[in-house]
Amino acid sequence: MKALVIEDTLTTLTVVCQQLERMGIVPISARDCAAGLKLFEEHRPDIVLLDIILPGMDGLEVARQIRTMEAGTEWTPIIFLSARTSDDDVSQGIAAGGDDYLTKPVSMSVIGAKVRAMQRIAQMRYSLLVLTRRLNEANQELQRLSAVDGLTGIANRRHFDQTLEREWRRCLRAAQPLSLILFDIDCFKQYNDALGHQAGDECLRTVAAALGAQLRRPADMVARYGGEEFVAVLPETDLKGAMMLAEKMRRAVEFMAISHPCSVAGSNVTVSAGAANALPSRDSNPAALLEMADAALYDAKRGGRNSVCSRTAAALDPSGTEED
Numbered sequence: 360m361k362a363l364v365i366e367d368t369l370t371t372l373t374v375v376c377q378q379l380e381r382m383g384i385v386p387i388s389a390r391d392c393a394a395g396l397k398l399f400e401e402h403r404p405d406i407v408l409l410d411i412i413l414p415g416m417d418g419l420e421v422a423r424q425i426r427t428m429e430a431g432t433e434w435t436p437i438i439f440l441s442a443r444t445s446d447d448d449v450s451q452g453i454a455a456g457g458d459d460y461l462t463k464p465v466s467m468s469v470i471g472a473k474v475r476a477m478q479r480i481a482q483m484r485y486s487l488l489v490l491t492r493r494l495n496e497a498n499q500e501l502q503r504l505s506a507v508d509g510l511t512g513i514a515n516r517r518h519f520d521q522t523l524e525r526e527w528r529r530c531l532r533a534a535q536p537l538s539l540i541l542f543d544i545d546c547f548k549q550y551n552d553a554l555g556h557q558a559g560d561e562c563l564r565t566v567a568a569a570l571g572a573q574l575r576r577p578a579d580m581v582a583r584y585g586g587e588e589f590v591a592v593l594p595e596t597d598l599k600g601a602m603m604l605a606e607k608m609r610r611a612v613e614f615m616a617i618s619h620p621c622s623v624a625g626s627n628v629t630v631s632a633g634a635a636n637a638l639p640s641r642d643s644n645p646a647a648l649l650e651m652a653d654a655a656l657y658d659a660k661r662g663g664r665n666s667v668c669s670r671t672a673a674a675l676d677p678s679g680t681e682e683d
Contacts, residue, residue, distance in 0.1 A: 360478065361385045363404040365395035365421065366440065367413050371463070375408060375440075378467045382474065392416045399425055404435065406477055408470070411441040411452065422456040432488055436477035440465055510560055511567035514582035519590055522580055523645045526594045531639035538593040538601035538636040539652040542570065542608070545629045545664040547587035549621035562617055562628060563587065569611045570630075573604065589630075590652070598636035598669055605632045605667045613665070629665035631656060637672040647672075 362379050366372040367390045376386035387402055389395035391414045399407065407425065411418035422437050429435065438459045439452045449460045458480075459473055506518035514522070523539075530537040544550070544566060551559040563583075570589055571581045584590040591608070593601055609632050617628035624631075633655030637648045651670040658668035 360406070361387055361402055361404040362406045362408060362474070363387045363389070363395065363399055363402065364408045365389045365392070365413065365418070366408070366410045367391065368410070371410075371440070374467065375470060378470055379474070382471055384474070390414075392418075392421050395421060396424055396428075399435075400428060403433075405481060406474060407435055407437045408474075409437055409439055409457075411439055411443060411448075419451060419455040422452075426456040434481075434484060436481055438470075438473055438477065440470075508567075508583040511564050511583050513567045513571055513589075514580055516582065516585055519580070519582035519584065519592065522582075522592050523649070526578070526592055527639050527645040527648075530594055531641070533595070534638070535595040536597050536636055536638050537645075537648065538596040538598065538634060539648055540591040540593070540601055540605045540608070540635075541584065541633045541649075541652040541656040542566075542589040542591075542630045543632075543656055543660065544587040545624040545631055545660075546619065546622040550619055550628065553621050565615055565617060566612055566628065566630065569615055570608050573608045573611050596636070598634065598671060601634040601636055602667060602669055605634045605669075608632065609665070609667055624664035631659040631664045632667040633657065633659055634667060634669040635671070636669070643672070 360383070362384050364372060364375050364379070364386055366375065366388070369390070372388055372390065376388055379386040387398050387404055389398050393415065395409075409418045409421060413421070418439060418441070425435065425437065437457045438461060439457045440461050440463060441448065441452070442463045444462045452460045458477065461469065461473065506514060508515040526537055544562070547559070550562060567581070567583060567589065570591070574581060574591070578594045579591065581589060581591045591604070593604065609630055612630045613627060615628065619626065619628045622629065633652045635648055635651035635655055637643060637651070651672070655668045655670040659666045662668065
């Protein structure tokens with residue numbers, strides 16, 4: 360532990376430093392304000408013992424500057440040592456940032472007791488900061504886990520819903536387009552029935568990884584929409600860009616060459632995709648964009664699967680879409 364002592368009287372400075380050394384504390388001494396502030400910045404001591412009457416600026420201003428120099432969660436106990444004894448002097452010292460106020464002449468045993476008390480407070484505060492940091496880390500991890508699909512490791516439906524709402528509002532403010540791509544693994548029920556649920560789970564993980572690997576922009580996101588369905592959110596992307604990416608993602612899954620003994624779309628696992636695009640407005644909502652993507656996905660499945668179809672805002676059927 361290090362203690363900074365700022366005291367212009369050499370006798371008092373020497374005695375206080377000797378007392379600190381007997382307590383196992385390393386003293387750092389200064390006899391004027393400028394030197395004291397410089398030493399504080401260099402050493403960041405654990406405690407400061409500070410005279411009020413000093414050459415140049417007084418100790419009150421030194422305390423204020425120390426509090427300004429501290430950043431974020433830093434806190435250094437400050438004990439004033441002063442010949443000023445009035446209640447107003449004590450009040451000013453505490454208001455300036457002091458934590459205790461001892462009047463001279465000060466007993467060395469009293470200084471020792473006060474320093475030990477400040478040590479305990481500093482240690483309790485440090486323990487509280489460590490606990491708070493751990494709780495924050497735990498909360499961040501819980502928040503991360505609440506946004507992740509447990510099976511595939513990508514974003515879950517809840518996180519997708521939140522992201523879609525957020526990106527819709529952002530694109531609305533920026534007058535930028537927003538695109539969605541819905542994916543469905545072709546004939547997945549037959550795959551599960553033929554090979555079992557363990558193989559089905561592994562298939563879902565592989566497809567999720569293949570789809571996610573095609574995203575290049577930080578704002579783009581792929582999520583598990585539900586069951587064997589996945590969805591990609593593409594902010595500031597027009598329909599042409601969404602179609603190009605959807606085709607790239609479709610080919611990536613096909614390239615994995617996961618054998619599918621019961622698919623009508625081919626001998627390997629494939630996906631159908633529906634891309635939709637809209638320019639967000641106050642008269643529309645993200646649910647309409649999702650309906651368009653679902654309608655486009657239905658078109659792809661009805662057209663033979665393992666393909667990509669698209670819809671635009673003008674093509675949305677207000678009455679809804681059929682389900683496969």
